[in-house]
Amino acid sequence: MTNPVRAIGQVSLRLLAEMGRMAIFLGSSVFWAVVPPYKVRRILKQIHFVGVKSGLVILLTAAFTGMVLGLQGYYTLRKFGSDALLGPAVALALIRELGPVLSALMVTGRAGSAIAAEIGIMRITEQIDALSAMALNPMKYLVVPQVVAGLVAVPLLTAIFDVVGIYGGYLVGVELLGLSSGTYFGEMRTAVDMKDINGGFVKSVIFGVLVTWICSYKGYTTGYGAEGVSKATTEAVVLSSVLVLVADYVLTSFLL
Amino acid sequence: MIEVRDLYKAFDGQQVLRGVSLTISQGRITAIIGRSGTGKSVLLKHLIRLLRPDRGQVLVDGVDVVPLRGRALDRVRAKFGVLFQGGALFDSLTVFENVAFPLREKTPLPEPEVAHRVGERLEAVGLADMGHKFPAEISGGMRKRVALARALVTDPQIVLFDEPTTGLDPIMLNAIHHLIADTQRRFGFTGVVVSHDVPDVFEIAHQVAMLHEGTIVAAGPPDQMLRSDDPRVHQFITGRAEGPIRPS
Numbered sequence A: 001m002t003n004p005v006r007a008i009g010q011v012s013l014r015l016l017a018e019m020g021r022m023a024i025f026l027g028s029s030v031f032w033a034v035v036p037p038y039k040v041r042r043i044l045k046q047i048h049f050v051g052v053k054s055g056l057v058i059l060l061t062a063a064f065t066g067m068v069l070g071l072q073g074y075y076t077l078r079k080f081g082s083d084a085l086l087g088p089a090v091a092l093a094l095i096r097e098l099g100p101v102l103s104a105l106m107v108t109g110r111a112g113s114a115i116a117a118e119i120g121i122m123r124i125t126e127q128i129d130a131l132s133a134m135a136l137n138p139m140k141y142l143v144v145p146q147v148v149a150g151l152v153a154v155p156l157l158t159a160i161f162d163v164v165g166i167y168g169g170y171l172v173g174v175e176l177l178g179l180s181s182g183t184y185f186g187e188m189r190t191a192v193d194m195k196d197i198n199g200g201f202v203k204s205v206i207f208g209v210l211v212t213w214i215c216s217y218k219g220y221t222t223g224y225g226a227e228g229v230s231k232a233t234t235e236a237v238v239l240s241s242v243l244v245l246v247a248d249y250v251l252t253s254f255l256l
Numbered sequence B: 001m002i003e004v005r006d007l008y009k010a011f012d013g014q015q016v017l018r019g020v021s022l023t024i025s026q027g028r029i030t031a032i033i034g035r036s037g038t039g040k041s042v043l044l045k046h047l048i049r050l051l052r053p054d055r056g057q058v059l060v061d062g063v064d065v066v067p068l069r070g071r072a073l074d075r076v077r078a079k080f081g082v083l084f085q086g087g088a089l090f091d092s093l094t095v096f097e098n099v100a101f102p103l104r105e106k107t108p109l110p111e112p113e114v115a116h117r118v119g120e121r122l123e124a125v126g127l128a129d130m131g132h133k134f135p136a137e138i139s140g141g142m143r144k145r146v147a148l149a150r151a152l153v154t155d156p157q158i159v160l161f162d163e164p165t166t167g168l169d170p171i172m173l174n175a176i177h178h179l180i181a182d183t184q185r186r187f188g189f190t191g192v193v194v195s196h197d198v199p200d201v202f203e204i205a206h207q208v209a210m211l212h213e214g215t216i217v218a219a220g221p222p223d224q225m226l227r228s229d230d231p232r233v234h235q236f237i238t239g240r241a242e243g244p245i246r247p248s
Helices: A002-034 A040-050 A052-079 A083-124 A127-133 A138-176 A181-191 A194-220 A225-255 B040-047 B070-077 B095-106 B111-124 B140-152 B170-187 B222-226 B231-238
Strands: B002-011 B014-024 B029-033 B055-060 B080-083 B158-162 B190-195 B207-212 B215-220
Touching (some): A040 A138, A052 A138, A083 A181, A083 A194, A138 A194, A194 A225, B014 B029, B014 B040, B040 B055, B080 B140, B095 B111, B111 B140, B215 B222, B222 B231
Parallel strands (some): B029 B190, B029 B207, B080 B158, B158 B190
Antiparallel strands (some): B002 B014
């Protein structure tokens, strides 16, 4: 009779311990990010990897998201005679929600999995031990550049996402379906204000740190062998994606 | 000099080290032999505090490294050079950059001096013209030699070799052993070699210690070990399947 209770207890304790370790990991990476010396070249290289190299996938995702929002939005709003509000509908959906969330999810899939795999492989081939043995700080070399890259690149990618998405909505709504461009952008200018943009920005910053933190952590604490790396990469992507969506709800409830 | 006192270490409930005590003499090469999976690499990692024991002490030049952290630990680690089992070269750097790495990161040496030292070391391991290649582009034996060059480039006082010859052909094995012995004679570092390549490793070791089931069961000069009456030592050195050690 006590076995199910014991099992639940053990799982809960293990989960709590894991959460604690992850929090310590984040605290440690923030600490080593602000304490000199700074590995500037490595940080820039990672910003390039996370940001620039995710550019194409962000452009494609944003374009089609904007276009489908335009399409769906137009026909739905027309039922209420409100198709003139397509501009604000597309813009607010993107700026407040879809821009930050989808950018974070795309970065997770592209850069996050690569980060977890690379750091995981370094762990199992003892490269991280080699750094420690040389009295060098693996956090500074491996983790800090990732987290700073997430902090800088993801908000910028989100901004690009928003712009491209709005243009995608314009292509469908105005060019394809005949809405006037003055209406599209005019209504948008009225309905969207800085509060929406700031909210989207805050979300993207938090998501950026979240994704790179979790993916680095999972890589850093990989278990043994190829199976360990594979497991770590999968868990990194799944956990990052789920936490982005959970955090999105929590942040939205505070921001609205 | 390194002294290990009564070291205990368990992983996930499995006791790997059960009271290991060992003295590693200064300026000599000590070989730690034993079956695969007995914990030789685990023991080696304790010497540089990459692992923390459950109980026991590891004294490096009289200082117990077990409770050390931060700068104090860095100061101790700076005395060491380590050759890891697979080489542990950094994949994203070339051979040259890998060997130069400890000098660039830990010393104020100017770039021409770094290039000179790296060139010297690569030449010593027979890889003078491989500097531009990446670790993935060279063979396993070459990677080990690059790792050896990297371990020695800062002229450390203590060098740890984790299975430096495992998986290499007999010619390469001999070459690596001679490289270790020659470099040790030239620079006089304290060497600890973990190996199960017996009796080949006896040719370069001044002291041999056998780790079996978590403790040091025998230790002494190579010729004493070869003549040992202990059936476990005898079985391991001769590589017989029958004896007190069960092949598991």
